[in-house]
Amino acid sequence: xxxxxxxxxxxxxxxxxxxxxxxxxxxxxxxxxxxxxxxxxxxxxxxxxxxxxxxxxxxxxxxxxxxxxxxxxxxxxxxxxxxxxxxxxxxxxxxxxxxxxxxxxxxxxxxxxxxxxxxxxxxxxxxxxxxxxxxxxxxxxxxxxxxxx
Numbered sequence: 001x002x003x004x005x006x007x008x009x010x011x012x013x014x015x016x017x018x019x020x021x022x023x024x025x026x027x028x029x030x031x032x033x034x035x036x037x038x039x040x041x042x043x044x045x046x047x048x049x050x051x052x053x054x055x056x057x058x059x060x061x062x063x064x065x066x067x068x069x070x071x072x073x074x075x076x077x078x079x080x081x082x083x084x085x086x087x088x089x090x091x092x093x094x095x096x097x098x099x100x101x102x103x104x105x106x107x108x109x110x111x112x113x114x115x116x117x118x119x120x121x122x123x124x125x126x127x128x129x130x131x132x133x134x135x136x137x138x139x140x141x142x143x144x145x146x147x148x149x
Contacts (some may be wrong), residue, residue, distance in 0.1 A: 005087060006129070009063035011037035011054040012113075013047040013076075016069025019113035019121055026122060032129075035063065038111045051079035058107050059085040065107055067125070072112035084149045087142070092116050094127035101131035103138045104145075 008027055012020030017039055027034045037053040039045045047070050057063035066086070068076035073090035080088035088108035089100040092115050100106040109128045111121055133142075 003031050005031065006064045007033045007035070007057075007062070008065050008067060009054045009057045010067040010069075011023045011050040012039060012069035013050055013071075014039060014042050014044045014075075015047075015071030016073075016111070016113040017042045019111065019118065020067075020069040023069065023111075023125055024061070024119065027067075027124065033148040044146055047075045049081045051076045052083065055080045055083040055086045055088070055108060059083050065109070065129070065138050068108060068110045069113055070110075071076040071109035073115065074112070077108075080110065085146070087145060091124050091128070092105060097124045097127040098131045100129055102134045103141075105133040105138070105142045 024036050025035055025145060037050060037051060051068055054066045054068055058066045068080060070076045077088045077090045080086050086108050087104055087106045088110055089106045090110045091097040111124060116122050
């Protein structure tokens with residue numbers, strides 16, 4: 001990524017609350033500008049509300065990237081991809097996180113707390129944040145995705 005301080009929007013439902021807290025802590029420790037959109041307890045909440053809150057700043061350019069966590073990452077991803085300009089991907093391994101940035105220019109990472117452990121989640125986060133979009137032939141494909149908005 002570039003040298004500028006990236007703005008990261010992060011959020012989780014109750015199924016991803018604990019992992020979100022660890023990821024947010026790692027982001028702050030890493031020098032990122034983090035805005036946490038909740039949830040702030042393990043009490044049940046509706047994931048679409050959190051996904052919308054995280055993705056709207058990404059869509060508007062107020063945040064560079066978004067991180068969403070729920071039980072599997074799937075519900076968050078489905079919701080996130082309804083927001084114009086968002087390209088969200090569920091990743092359960094670092095390679096997928098790297099490739100979704102490099103080839104799809106994904107701007108929202110979705111992780112499932114019930115699917116990956118904290119160590120793997122940290123590796124996924126690092127791969128996502130440390131990979132740049134390759135552009136080239138991939139830009140044409142991302143443009144085709146954006147035309148669907």
